[in-house]
Amino acid sequence: MNYINHEQVAAKTKSRLIKNNILKGLFLAATMFGLIVLAILLFRIVTQGSEYLSFDFFTRFASRIPENSGIKSAFLGSIYLMLVVAPVSMFLGVGTAIYLEEYAKKNKMTDFIRINISNLAGVPSVVFGLLGLTIFVRYFGLGISILAAGLTMSLLILPVIIVASQEAIRAVPGELREASFAMGATKWQTILRVVLPTAIPGVLTGSILALSRAIGETAPLVVIGIPTILMFTPNSLLSTFTALPMQIFDWTKRPQVAFHDVAAAGIIVLMTLLIIMNSIAVFIRNKYQKRF
Amino acid sequence: MTTSVKPKIDVPEKEEVKKNKSSVYKTEGLNLWYGTNHALKNIELDIKENEVTAIIGPSGCGKSTYIKTLNRMIETIPSVKTSGAINYRGRNIFSKEYRVEELRTKVGMVFQKPNPFPKSIYDNIAYGPRIHGIKNKKILDEIVEKSLRGAAIWDEVKDRLNENAYGLSGGQQQRICIARCLAIEPDVILMDEPTSALDPISTLKVEELVQELKKDYSIIIVTHNMQQAARISDKTAFFLNGEVIEYDSTDKIFSNPSDKRTEDYISGRFG
Numbered sequence: 099m100n101y102i103n104h105e106q107v108a109a110k111t112k113s114r115l116i117k118n119n120i121l122k123g124l125f126l127a128a129t130m131f132g133l134i135v136l137a138i139l140l141f142r143i144v145t146q147g148s149e150y151l152s153f154d155f156f157t158r159f160a161s162r163i164p165e166n167s168g169i170k171s172a173f174l175g176s177i178y179l180m181l182v183v184a185p186v187s188m189f190l191g192v193g194t195a196i197y198l199e200e201y202a203k204k205n206k207m208t209d210f211i212r213i214n215i216s217n218l219a220g221v222p223s224v225v226f227g228l229l230g231l232t233i234f235v236r237y238f239g240l241g242i243s244i245l246a247a248g249l250t251m252s253l254l255i256l257p258v259i260i261v262a263s264q265e266a267i268r269a270v271p272g273e274l275r276e277a278s279f280a281m282g283a284t285k286w287q288t289i290l291r292v293v294l295p296t297a298i299p300g301v302l303t304g305s306i307l308a309l310s311r312a313i314g315e316t317a318p319l320v321v322i323g324i325p326t327i328l329m330f331t332p333n334s335l336l337s338t339f340t341a342l343p344m345q346i347f348d349w350t351k352r353p354q355v356a357f358h359d360v361a362a363a364g365i366i367v368l369m370t371l372l373i374i375m376n377s378i379a380v381f382i383r384n385k386y387q388k389r390f
Numbered sequence: 391m392t393t394s395v396k397p398k399i400d401v402p403e404k405e406e407v408k409k410n411k412s413s414v415y416k417t418e419g420l421n422l423w424y425g426t427n428h429a430l431k432n433i434e435l436d437i438k439e440n441e442v443t444a445i446i447g448p449s450g451c452g453k454s455t456y457i458k459t460l461n462r463m464i465e466t467i468p469s470v471k472t473s474g475a476i477n478y479r480g481r482n483i484f485s486k487e488y489r490v491e492e493l494r495t496k497v498g499m500v501f502q503k504p505n506p507f508p509k510s511i512y513d514n515i516a517y518g519p520r521i522h523g524i525k526n527k528k529i530l531d532e533i534v535e536k537s538l539r540g541a542a543i544w545d546e547v548k549d550r551l552n553e554n555a556y557g558l559s560g561g562q563q564q565r566i567c568i569a570r571c572l573a574i575e576p577d578v579i580l581m582d583e584p585t586s587a588l589d590p591i592s593t594l595k596v597e598e599l600v601q602e603l604k605k606d607y608s609i610i611i612v613t614h615n616m617q618q619a620a621r622i623s624d625k626t627a628f629f630l631n632g633e634v635i636e637y638d639s640t641d642k643i644f645s646n647p648s649d650k651r652t653e654d655y656i657s658g659r660f661g
Contacts, residue, residue, distance in 0.1 A: 274508075281498065281571070
């Protein structure tokens with residue numbers, strides 16, 4: 099008795115292959131959807147904004163006249179914002195990950211913390227904005243400043259950095275830690291000399307991707323009350339500022355069509371910044387990632 | 391069916407063991423639990439210096455647990471509880487004032503799987519001295535050369551000290567790990583099945599190395615391989631179900647064991 103009827107199999111092969119090809123096409127279409135939309139977006143923005151893009155665009159402040167508009171204050175504002183966000187979020191994020199993975203005892207409490215950090219990653223950015231407004235701007239009295247916005251943004255991207263760092267630290271093989279402990283190293287020496295150097299590509303990749311999210315984020319800045327137009331550059335951490343996404347947001351709201359093209363130019367700058375950061379992340383991942 | 395009680399393993403002739411060597415490790419009434427699992431039961435062992443002590447026994451008999459207790463590496467497992475005492479050179483390693491970092495500088499360990507750091511050969515060997523505060527490049531150079539020579543791998547790697555240790559073969563990696571262990575200038579070297587991941591030729595090299603090393607160090611080696619225990623050790627302890635069944639000179643264990651279970655194990659009737 100044969101269970102496989104070879105004649106029937108032969109008769110059905112064609113329809114099975116057709117099904118296979120249809121699905122292949124469907125998945126290809128799904129892949130192309132995102133790519134095509136992105137390509138159209140890029141094309142539109144570049145054709146719209148390129149005429150406003152020049153060296154002067156970076157050295158001029160915002161203006162009532164589209165031709166005289168620039169992103170000096172917004173561009174510098176975004177850079178200053180990053181100067182606060184990068185060290186604060188990386189120190190807090192990597193520190194938390196080290197504590198949870200290396201020092202904390204594995205018990206219900208750490209499990210609870212772990213789960214809540216993942217949950218925190220899902221909190222909408224507007225909510226973080228409100229938190230920043232309440233705590234940093236008002237309670238700590240930092241005002242509508244780079245510091246207040248930077249701390250808020252740090253909180254926003256902290257969960258992402260923590261989770262990415264935790265994963266990178268967890269991927270370091272236990273045998274390496276054992277080897278270090280067996281030679282009389284302390285926990286901190288082991289972390290500093292073995293765990294972190296091995297985990298650093300993963301930590302950096304996650305952190306850079308998180309930072310690029312912070313640079314493009316608008317909602318928390320709106321809630322904190324960051325101005326959209328500023329005719330000066332910030333001179334201290336406590337001075338007020340504006341950032342690229344805020345400036346772009348303002349230009350797109352204007353009735354004059356010409357400002358929409360200026361916005362497009364701003365978007366080109368912002369996206370170039372993001373692409374550069376993401377490329378650095380990919381580069382680090384490919385170059386330094388170690389396999390075990 | 392043969393009724394011969396003579397085991398088939400030959401023990402090579404060894405130089406006469408000196409009578410009054412002092413103990414490095416004196417284990418007294420050691421018990422160890424993993425949670426509720428009683429893994430080591432009333433272990434009594436007196437391990438002498440400048441000898442190779444082999445620990446044999448079937449899987450799960452507690453031999454790896456025991457050797458990891460000797461440098462307290464077992465404490466990395468949270469559910470472990472111990473009672474009794476292990477005296478290393480007369481000091482109880484479980485006492486509160488004995489810091490593990492101090493103990494582990496005197497007692498080096500080589501693991502089952504070669505585990506070099508993903509660093510250069512030089513940095514691997516210099517790791518131990520560096521964590522113990524040696525920064526002088528000249529001294530580090532000397533330690534690296536001395537340790538690599540000690541582990542009989544200097545000639546193979548002296549021209550590529552700055553290459554990543556991962557580029558070496560498994561056997562070379564294991565000797566790098568032994569060299570790394572020598573670099574902290576230990577008194578005792580613990581080896582937890584150091585050749586189980588190696589090919590026969592690399593195994594032979596490590597075994598020859600062990601013979602060389604016992605002149606300066608006390609070596610405790612866990613092995614699955616009874617021939618290996620017979621070839622390289624002076625004393626052998628047979629573990630079964632968390633107990634020491636028999637502990638005696640290797641000659642005695644392999645030629646005339648006093649316990650039936652030891653005899654059954656070394657003649658291959660179980661395990």
